[in-house]
Amino acid sequence: NAGVTQTPKFQVLKTGQSMTLQCAQDMNHNSMYWYRQDPGMGLRLIYYSASEGTTDKGEVPNGYNVSRLNKREFSLRLESAAPSQTSVYFCASSAILPANEQFFGPGTRLTVL
Amino acid sequence: GDSVTQMEGPVTLSEEAFLTINCTYTATGYPSLFWYVQYPGEGLQLLLKATKADDKGSNKGFEATYRKETTSFHLEKGSVQVSDSAVYFCALNNAGNMLTFGGGTRLMVKP
Numbered sequence: 517n518a519g520v521t522q523t524p525k526f527q528v529l530k531t532g533q534s535m536t537l538q539c540a541q542d543m544n545h546n547s548m549y550w551y552r553q554d555p556g557m558g559l560r561l562i563y564y565s566a567s568e569g570t571t572d573k574g575e576v577p578n579g580y581n582v583s584r585l586n587k588r589e590f591s592l593r594l595e596s597a598a599p600s601q602t603s604v605y606f607c608a609s610s611a612i613l614p615a616n617e618q619f620f621g622p623g624t625r626l627t628v629l
Numbered sequence: 630g631d632s633v634t635q636m637e638g639p640v641t642l643s644e645e646a647f648l649t650i651n652c653t654y655t656a657t658g659y660p661s662l663f664w665y666v667q668y669p670g671e672g673l674q675l676l677l678k679a680t681k682a683d684d685k686g687s688n689k690g691f692e693a694t695y696r697k698e699t700t701s702f703h704l705e706k707g708s709v710q711v712s713d714s715a716v717y718f719c720a721l722n723n724a725g726n727m728l729t730f731g732g733g734t735r736l737m738v739k740p
């Protein structure tokens with residue numbers, strides 16, 4: 517099993533450009549999450565999807581949109597990237613709610629110039 | 630709202646030394662508590678968890694006890710190895726859909 521996979525691993529954008537971060541899981545989990553990790557601030561939840569067809573805002577949703585494409589895939593879109601969105605982005609999934617063990621992907625390191 | 634506070638790092642130890650990483654939390658009700666570990670260049674992995682007061686979570690020689698009276702969940706290991714070098718995150722879940730993370734503590738173990 518691959519677990520949780522993310523693409524791309526690295527990305528450099530210019531301010532104002534758009535991009536989509538892809539995430540897929542092969543564990544048949546219902547719930548999926550997007551986090552950002554900034555130095556000294558731990559992980560902060562951007563959006564989550566409790567089940568296929570539903571999405572909800574987390575702690576820091578501004579500037580992002582998400583799509584739960586199917587049970588396996590959960591994408592994160594930056595419509596107009598800003599330097600403040602420079603971060604490492606992690607996707608995670610879990611089997612049940614409330615949040616039990618979450619399984620994390622390897623991350624996408626994004627730099628916005 | 631809920632919050633988790635961890636000791637700031639980095640923590641630098643020699644191999645076979647005793648490790649303690651402090652974690653305290655603020656939450657209403659009875660949260661579940663977790664320790665995650667992040668090795669260089671990787672995502673987070675669950676290290677151990679405890680779901681109620683006085684529970685002890687353990688894995689790979691690491692232990693943490695859920696102390697409701699002191700709202701703490703300190704991580705301990707009796708003898709660290711170089712391979713334990715990583716960033717450790719304390720987290721809680723309070724009957725919702727979200728994990729609340731501490732800021733992380735970097736551990737460096739020297740041979």
